[in-house]
Amino acid sequence: MFEEYDDYRKQIREFGLKEFTDEVAAKYDRGEEYPDYLRKKSLSVGIIDMHNPAKILISIEELCRVDAGLGISVTTPYFGAEVLMLFGNDKQKEFLNDVYSGKYVLGLGVTEASGGSDVAHIKTTATKKGDKYILNGSKMFITNGAIADYLVVLARTSDEDKPHHGLSTFLLSTKLNGFKANKLTGKLGVRATNTAELTFNNIELNSEDLIGEEGKGFYYIMAFFNISRIYVAAQALGIAEGAFDKIQDYIKANEIKDENTMFEIADVATRIEAAKELTYNAASYLFKFEPRPQLTSMAKAYAGETAVYASEKAMEILGTNSLEENVERIFRNAKIMEIWEGTSEVEKLVISRFILKGE
């Protein structure tokens, strides 16, 4: 699948191998620093093409295969764009061009300290006052939180019997008074990515900052996750492939031939292949505008678990040789794949619900 992009894939891989050297990856991982120059570079050579979802998928996979911390850093400044693309007004859609061109960094703020899985129960409020909305509350673990120029934010605009009914999405400029971002440090992995805790203190939003219709925010975010999860599956697939690269290099360089190890690599390879088929299959429906959320969630959960499995196997098979920073970094990066954009448990809820609904 996606064979027509083989040349593009090669180009991306070359960029990754050239720019994401072990030294660079280690530096940004250790320092927990966002590599803004790589974001700019990735744009200047035109490897990020936000108009073609298949290309996005491939670039994420190939860059995360080289290093997920850097790979995610350069492919995530557009995070949340689909909400604007699908539901935004003309001005917001136009604004997206500035995001795609790299002028602005975007992010998406849904999770709060009190809960990430349970989106409907968020506590941030946007209270209507005349033709303004006043935003109050906080967000937790927001990628790009401290570097973003704009954020897509989910907030409660009304109290309804069903909690997911009173939510709305807004496009928020981080320059506005009342916005504060506190960079979070001490992550296990993907340490080059920027993560922050945000506080909103009486931020004044205009009515044209509302994305789509009031009260529809929950649905917009769920629709967004049904798209973005395919890209997380691609991140995970890339990590698994990167771990497998290390395993193969090690086995070949050390001429390891014992049967137990052969069986282990067969298992890792099989799971990666299955994750790939699942991801590409789900992606092909999505990119034809015939999304099958259960397939997307299966791909995200399975690829996430495969990333973790392959990275743990890399550690175990390489034994003391795994202590090299660029192998253990893969292990540390992999674990986030089972957490963000729906934990594996949340994906299982989505999968079973869709199946039972017969969709």
Added chain:
Amino acid sequence: MSNLNEENNILRDTVREFCEKNLDEKKIEEEKIDNNINSLLASQGFLGAKISSKYGGSELDDISYHIILEEFSKYLPSIAMKIFMINSLYLPSVINTEYESYLPDVSSGKMNVSVDFMNNKYKLEYSNNVNGTVENILNTDAENIVLFDGKTTIVEGPFKTREKDFMGFKGLKFGSIELNNKYNVIDKNSRKEKIMENSYNDLSAIALGIISGAIDKAMNYSRVRTVFGAYLKNYEPLVFKLSEMYSKENILRSILYSNLDKYYTFNFAMNSIVEIARFSVNTHGGYGYFKDFGVEKFYRDAIILKSVFYGNNELKQLSNHIYSEKLTFI
């Protein structure tokens, strides 16, 4: 735990109190185990747990030693690793040699020592001094280091070291050492294989501590965190898994302290440790991914313990043990 007596329980409580009172796990992971902590550990007899009393050690029995390893590991595995290195690796390396004379300073915390258990091959040159680089040394600030270079060799510091960031057992300095140092062969045979095989129960105790620490944190979190309007402890898949893991923890504790069979115990410990540490991170959601919650360290140390100490070689030993013969594999 029927096979543990009152004295054992008192020891367990003592270690717990010691950790809570004296150790700051995050600070130690950042700033490493320093002389101050060494002295504290020594003053309570933990550093020289297995060392003979004639050398100032505590000369503890296996059960007491394992309780110490388990409890420290449950708090911060790096401390358990430090105690393990001294008592399970260094002590049997120097026993019955003139280097027993170092043991009083080791048990009192005055002499910091290390044993290289990671490398299998060395490229070293020997003349009056030993020359070459040795990678992957844990506790690089040691004053002397035992190497198993086909023989058993003690190399005297000070060492020219290059520290590396290392995700496992972060409380200990890690890196490579560039040798141009005095050395002495203390045994013409390598003591490594026997030492490692004899340390299975000790490693299982460290693994048990990691498992127990990880499960404790996850179960506690499940009692206070709510999702979708209910405590995590009300969700079947999560609690079924935690309960299964809690059972495993107690099976491991029971087989370890009843001294069932060190091979079975070690195998069971190594096959449970990573999955359990990982699930504890999962249970904490996003918080599990940050060091503040003190749970990701168990996952890091678990994979390192398994990757370094358990592999084909250990599986062969288990199989040989079970078949009661030295099997030849194709």
